Amino acid sequence: MIFEIADVIISGLINGSVYALMAVGLTLIYGVSKAFNFAYGSFYSLGGYIAFLLFGLSFINSYFLVFLLAAPILLLFGFFVEKALVAPLRKRDDWEIKVMMITLGLALLLDNAYQVIFGARMKSLPPFLGGAFEAGDFYLSHQDVGIFFLSIGGILLFRWFLNNTRTGMSVRAVAQNPAGAQIVGIPKEFVFAATFAISTVMVGMGGILLAQKYFITPMGGWDILVKAWVITAFGGMGSIRGGLYAAFIVGMLESFVGWYFGMTWTLIVLFAVLLTTLAVRPQGLMGKWG
């Protein structure tokens, strides 16, 4: 019993850490540019597929190389998508809705492209660490520990970037006061595209990390989009700290509900919690809507 509960807590922590990495990316785009990216889940799958392709190359033999190569690919991809699809809409009326529609279209396009290129069957990635810590009934794989620390490391790296680099400061400036950012000469359009690109890297990396445990499928991103959305709304749209708390709460909730009631109940409970939170506190945990 004790070990079972420990297992559940650990699995909640690990999933929570990856969710945190991904939800921070989604909340970041919203906080900075007020755009909502419906293709976010498909970018998650993209991370997995890029890793799958990279592992197919003969000279790629470690996850280190995969991360090293996947990050710039995802960064460029995100930057290009923002410039080509999102930025042109920003000048129009009701652009927020139009951005939702176009990213939704992109998601469908990408998911079907995955299906055509890779087929409908699941793809898997090799675990990046073998072995486990074992003590009696207690079992904790090195892979899970690795995933946890890489996610947390990613979030810390992102925090460092926001606080200590010129580009990071300009991202915060645009999020806090777009008019002020324009006055000091920050190129807003570049910041929007950079933010979008960074969030693409975050969710794509999450895709690579989780693909080792849950496989890659063409439609696998939707589940992630829904969860990232729930976490973002739950934590408060645009609040990074709220997103972090919410991600771990959702991770824990999921693993406890899955363990106690069965996996089919997790989404139902998740939405019940979301609806209750929003009924009591429409702005989310740490929220700032609008």
Place this chain on the structure above:
Amino acid sequence: MIKIKDLNAWYQDFHVLKNVSLTVETGQVVVMLGPNGHGKSTVLKSICGLVEKVSGIIEYESESIIGLGSEKLVNLGITYIAENRELFPQMTVLENLKLGAYSRSARASEKDNLEKVFDLFPRLRDRRSQLASTMSGGEARMLAIARGLMSNARFLAIDEPSLGLQPNLRDEVARIIREINDQGITLLVVEQNIPQITTLADKLYVLEEGRISFEGSKEDALGNDHLKEIFLGM
């Protein structure tokens, strides 16, 4: 330094500025007066690339700058200091100032400018790690001016520095504006609640209903009873 001819500006379909012409020579302090909501801020913002729909001629050092975005203009040395300050609330005083030096031309001299600004506003030095949102109105105003100075500007457009300021700080603002000008920065100031600033002016403009209704020296303005009574409060 700045030369505007037949400037028109719109917010969506609302025609705010109608054929405004104005010049600011290097080293001058030019003050613009006029009732609220008649377009004074829009003139400043148009120069600084913050109004989307403009037409006419705006020249800086005899080169056309109309239509350039604020990121290019700040880099050229043209900076706007907003009436409502537009600070970054969740950042410290120091971070706000550092962002003031965001443009490429200001980066190299960031350290020197920081010292200069702290000398000009000693209180900001004490409060450098305080969040901008926790500052009083007067301190926030000083921070907004200081952030503008960090950009290495050669031309500053200062919009109503007295807004939200307690009356006893007005002398202080006038002193600072004089000091900034003494450092060789050319100024276009919208301000009518601080007579000391009007006294500093090399030239005065009055903007009414989007048009320039008066242009001249302060002596001319003082000779004009209408102006004297309404705008100068003397």
